[in-house]
Amino acid sequence: MKRMIIGEHIVKSFGEGDEKHHVLDGVSLEIREGEFVAVMGPSGSGKSTLMFALSGTDRINEGKVVFEGRNLAEASENELSDLRRTQMGFVFQQPTMLKNLNILDNIILPSMRDHRKKRVEIVEKARALMKRVGIAGLEQRDITQVSGGQLQRAGICRALMNSPRVIFGDEPTGALNSISAQEIMELLGEINADGTAVMLVTHDAMVAARTERILFMRDGKIASELKLPRYRGADLDERIEKVNEKMREIGV
Numbered sequence: 284m285k286r287m288i289i290g291e292h293i294v295k296s297f298g299e300g301d302e303k304h305h306v307l308d309g310v311s312l313e314i315r316e317g318e319f320v321a322v323m324g325p326s327g328s329g330k331s332t333l334m335f336a337l338s339g340t341d342r343i344n345e346g347k348v349v350f351e352g353r354n355l356a357e358a359s360e361n362e363l364s365d366l367r368r369t370q371m372g373f374v375f376q377q378p379t380m381l382k383n384l385n386i387l388d389n390i391i392l393p394s395m396r397d398h399r400k401k402r403v404e405i406v407e408k409a410r411a412l413m414k415r416v417g418i419a420g421l422e423q424r425d426i427t428q429v430s431g432g433q434l435q436r437a438g439i440c441r442a443l444m445n446s447p448r449v450i451f452g453d454e455p456t457g458a459l460n461s462i463s464a465q466e467i468m469e470l471l472g473e474i475n476a477d478g479t480a481v482m483l484v485t486h487d488a489m490v491a492a493r494t495e496r497i498l499f500m501r502d503g504k505i506a507s508e509l510k511l512p513r514y515r516g517a518d519l520d521e522r523i524e525k526v527n528e529k530m531r532e533i534g535v
């Protein structure tokens with residue numbers, strides 16, 4: 284598979300002088316087209332910061348991030364925001380949705396900024412996605428009238444509206460009970476199987492065990508990596524055990 288994102292010796296620091304702290308301390312990695320990757324590691328090890336660096340959400344201090352052949356350091360803020368909107372989807376622990384809009388309008392909101400598209404086409408796409416993720420019929424509900432799992436599905440629809448090349452997820456199952464979490468992972472697995480790369484930050488070994496490559500971070504560096512065969516619905520417990528074993532081995 285072709286390389287999609289290349290990170291070379293990424294340094295990201297916060298603070299000044301004596302207070303300066305390298306949150307990412309020379310991280311190099313590659314994400315290939317269609318890959319399913321998880322990032323694990325202790326709290327504060329730099330997982331979310333890495334995701335923000337790779338997605339061009341945050342500028343880095345040193346090193347390089349190349350997305351689809353494009354050096355992000357050379358892109359303007361507008362170009363970065365276009366790139367994120369058209370090529371990337373984002374899913375967070377709690378989908379940030381507006382209370383005064385119903386589910387459908389929340390899903391289509393970011394796409395409505397693209398004036399080249401007609402509302403009717405955008406709505407049609409949103410309805411198709413809602414059907415695909417199992418929340419057809421909830422279009423007119425308020426965001427307070429659906430379950431956490433349903434809201435996350437709506438967040439995933441929103442992330443898929445522009446058919447991104449990659450979905451970045453920061454603890455996408457973190458606010459869900461274990462059944463909903465499994466269902467959301469099932470869905471992300473299907474989206475990945477259709478060719479969209481997925482990169483998830485997680486503390487949950489069950490989540491990581493469903494991916495095919497797990498990066499373990501410690502102190503702003505990638506301390507280790509675990510590769511797994513593509514998950515096909517069996518042996519999840521064994522996979523979880525492999526993840527836990529690796530974490531014990533490297534002490535994270």
Ligand SMILES: Nc1ncnc2c1ncn2[C@@H]1O[C@H](COP(=O)(O)OP(=O)(O)OP(=O)(O)O)[C@@H](O)[C@H]1O
Pocket residue numbers: 297298306324325326327328329330331332333484
């Ligand atoms: N904007 C910021 N300003 C200052 N420090 C920051 C900023 N963003 C992150 N940090 C610091 O960088 C470190 C890494 O943060 P990051 O959120 O990447 O960790 P994480 O591994 O994702 O942690 P968690 O699992 O708790 O979400 C933390 O010490 C955090 O306080």
